[in-house]
Amino acid sequence: MTTTDNAVEQSALDQSAAATSPTASDSGASASASFRSTSQYSGAGAVTNAARVDALARALLGAVHQVILDHEVTYPEFQTAKKWLMDVGDGGEWPLFLDVFVEHAVEEVASRTQTGTKGTILGPYYLPEQVQLTSPATLPARPDEQGTPLLFRGQVTDTDGTPVPHAVLDIWQADEKGYYSGFAPDIPSGNLRGVVTTDDRGVFEISTIQPAPYQVPTDGPTGALISAAGWHPWRPAHLHLLVSAEGHRTVTTQLYFAGGEYLDSDVAEATKPELILDPTDVGDGTRQVTYDFVLERN
Numbered sequence: 001m002t003t004t005d006n007a008v009e010q011s012a013l014d015q016s017a018a019a020t021s022p023t024a025s026d027s028g029a030s031a032s033a034s035f036r037s038t039s040q041y042s043g044a045g046a047v048t049n050a051a052r053v054d055a056l057a058r059a060l061l062g063a064v065h066q067v068i069l070d071h072e073v074t075y076p077e078f079q080t081a082k083k084w085l086m087d088v089g090d091g092g093e094w095p096l097f098l099d100v101f102v103e104h105a106v107e108e109v110a111s112r113t114q115t116g117t118k119g120t121i122l123g124p125y126y127l128p129e130q131v132q133l134t135s136p137a138t139l140p141a142r143p144d145e146q147g148t149p150l151l152f153r154g155q156v157t158d159t160d161g162t163p164v165p166h167a168v169l170d171i172w173q174a175d176e177k178g179y180y181s182g183f184a185p186d187i188p189s190g191n192l193r194g195v196v197t198t199d200d201r202g203v204f205e206i207s208t209i210q211p212a213p214y215q216v217p218t219d220g221p222t223g224a225l226i227s228a229a230g231w232h233p234w235r236p237a238h239l240h241l242l243v244s245a246e247g248h249r250t251v252t253t254q255l256y257f258a259g260g261e262y263l264d265s266d267v268a269e270a271t272k273p274e275l276i277l278d279p280t281d282v283g284d285g286t287r288q289v290t291y292d293f294v295l296e297r298n
């Protein structure tokens, strides 16, 4: 057997051993493929103004040069960084890395002109065109889906408090192990994802389960950086939402859980105090919470 055969064999072994535990290459590469096929910004590119490209590229490179000079970066460090950057691309982890470490700053800029419900980052695990449901709705789940049942209800209004009829909540979340369907093996596609239309008063009621915190895959280059720097790889448990309605500005947000781990140390720096749910136990093991969304009119 050649060395190449051994390598192929070993990789097959790695994959079967990891059958129920997602690997960085699973989630990273899936996030890359998803971004290429669904992002409205991929392809031709939205930035065509040479003056703007010049300003941004110049500032970014200038910042990099300044770090090198300030920290007296050595050749071994430069070559290590070069290899790491290549690994991030080869592993398909650029969407993961950029959404974890950079998107929050872009969102901060976007939120400067936003009133109504606070937004936060989209992240790498949104998938469009999920099952369409009408409130009261239950998100698709496996027959044996683990996790505390969660009843999530509320109303969508505009900034004047006027109900927004037939508003749409596109919701996606991790399961009780912190894994997302579409990005981890052995989870049916569409699991814990759904597009829920509210009633004619903007009222919604969604049955799901409480998600677990999310861990950035530790076996890829993003995880390698986190570990080499001595950081932790966790995001607090969260629900993702795109809340939209005809004639209104879409809110991209996430909701977190009071008392949950990593609320104050989100690796993606995407929590906001206004986005924390505090569900109450309703007795039968189900937890229930109300959260109202406010949309700006266009």
Ligand code: MBD
Pocket (backbone or CB within 6 Å): 096, 099, 100, 121, 122, 123, 124, 125, 214, 235, 268, 270
């Ligand atoms: C996530 O689940 C997430 O929400 C973000 C922002 C980054 C990585 C994984």
Ligand code: FE
Pocket (backbone or CB within 6 Å): 123, 125, 214, 238, 240
């Ligand atoms: Fe997430």
